[in-house]
Amino acid sequence: SVSVPFMLLDRRYSSSTSVSTGKDSGTGFSTGLSGSLNDRFSYGFGGGRDSDGGTSSYLNASYSGDRAYLSGALNQSSSGGTSGSVSASGSVLAVSAAKDIMFSRTTGDTVAVVNVKDTPG
Numbered sequence: 001s002v003s004v005p006f007m008l009l010d011r012r013y014s015s016s017t018s019v020s021t022g023k024d025s026g027t028g029f030s031t032g033l034s035g036s037l038n039d040r041f042s043y044g045f046g047g048g049r050d051s052d053g054g055t056s057s058y059l060n061a062s063y064s065g066d067r068a069y070l071s072g073a074l075n076q077s078s079s080g081g082t083s084g085s086v087s088a089s090g091s092v093l094a095v096s097a098a099k100d101i102m103f104s105r106t107t108g109d110t111v112a113v114v115n116v117k118d119t120p121g
Helices: none
Strands: 002-008 011-021 027-036 041-049 055-064 069-077 081-089 089-093 098-102
Touching: none
Parallel strands: none
Antiparallel strands: 002 011, 011 027, 027 041, 041 055, 055 069, 069 081, 089 098
């Protein structure tokens, strides 16, 4: 397996390629490319062929927003058909005294809500 990071048009990418052999001496390979458009949006795609001659391909993307982390994937294989997934993660904090709901993409952090008199926001 070989992974090669590179820059193109001021953007970072990573290409990966691997070759494998099966028990019946068949040769398989896979290749892929991943990158990002900015600090928030990243993607990847690729495909390959297994040692039995079956093919597969994939496409995925993720977005890290201020209020949630979103991701999706689409996979296709000659033996298993097409599948996909979508996910969202983040935190919701309800503040009853302020009658407000706050959203955040981070999870597992400790949060303190402070009311400072005569301070806007």
